[in-house]
Amino acid sequence: MLKILNQSNSVANHFLYEMRHLEIQKDRAKFRNNLRRLGAVMAYEISRTLSYKKETVTTPLGTMEVDLLAEQPILVSILRAALPFSDGFLETFDQADVGFVGAYRKEEGEEIGVNFEYMATPSLDNKVVIIVDPMLATGKSIIESINHLLNNGKPSHIHIAAAVAAPEGIDYISRMLKVEHTIWTGALDEKLNSKSYIVPGLGDAGDLCFGPKL
Numbered sequence: 001m002l003k004i005l006n007q008s009n010s011v012a013n014h015f016l017y018e019m020r021h022l023e024i025q026k027d028r029a030k031f032r033n034n035l036r037r038l039g040a041v042m043a044y045e046i047s048r049t050l051s052y053k054k055e056t057v058t059t060p061l062g063t064m065e066v067d068l069l070a071e072q073p074i075l076v077s078i079l080r081a082a083l084p085f086s087d088g089f090l091e092t093f094d095q096a097d098v099g100f101v102g103a104y105r106k107e108e109g110e111e112i113g114v115n116f117e118y119m120a121t122p123s124l125d126n127k128v129v130i131i132v133d134p135m136l137a138t139g140k141s142i143i144e145s146i147n148h149l150l151n152n153g154k155p156s157h158i159h160i161a162a163a164v165a166a167p168e169g170i171d172y173i174s175r176m177l178k179v180e181h182t183i184w185t186g187a188l189d190e191k192l193n194s195k196s197y198i199v200p201g202l203g204d205a206g207d208l209c210f211g212p213k214l
């Protein structure tokens with residue numbers, strides 16, 4: 001299933017506008033903050049699909065039943081660009097366990113490949129897992145990460161959360177990923193360019209958050 005936030009009116013459009021804007025995006029603090037805010041509202045949207053249980057709360061004036069999350073999801077951040085985005089998710093799911101994956105794209109001739117170097121997560125068995133990565137371009141970073149993550153347990157459901165996605169990446173994930181999943185994205189853009197960057201996209205999210213790397 002694919003859920004696209006900017007298909008309905010929401011303040012998330014403002015965050016994405018500023019993140020895409022050639023001049024505004026140069027303000028690194030603002031870029032990270034918009035990514036964080038987008039993460040918080042996307043997490044809220046995802047929270048509306050989760051399971052809840054009845055709890056009784058006692059106020060100074062009485063008692064009532066409320067619906068609380070049956071279980072916190074597990075967040076998994078793909079370094080680097082996911083760090084501010086997953087901070088936003090943590091604001092919403094503030095008791096969640098967080099796992100980390102180190103994966104980065106590298107050119108392999110004409111193609112893009114992914115270097116996978118690091119993984120630290122709790123058991124994912126029977127858990128709702130939200131994989132947080134702002135850019136879903138070819139989809140290879142997500143698929144490579146999930147292939148490793150499945151060694152740490154089989155989730156009951158995987159949510160993939162992106163700020164901006166390309167149709168090519170969505171197609172790749174639906175062809176390659178056989179476990180139950182939902183893809184959430186702030187926006188579904190037009191295409192990839194010859195370097196596998198999303199067009200119009202926003203550029204390199206990791207560099208915009210933290211500066212260029214060697």
Ligand SMILES: O=P(O)(O)OC[C@H]1O[C@H](OP(=O)(O)OP(=O)(O)O)[C@H](O)[C@@H]1O
Nearest residue numbers: 080081104105136137138139140141206
């Ligand atoms: O869908 P894909 O084609 O795999 O591209 C998406 C990946 O590219 C970016 O990471 P990058 O490799 O630039 O690393 P960084 O976060 O360290 O900048 C982004 O954060 C995703 O992880």
Ligand SMILES: O=c1cc[nH]c(=O)[nH]1
Nearest residue numbers: 135137197198204205
């Ligand atoms: O457009 C893209 C594609 C991959 N990674 C990014 O940061 N941006």
Ligand SMILES: [Mg+2]
Nearest residue numbers: 204205206207
């Ligand atoms: Mg990058």
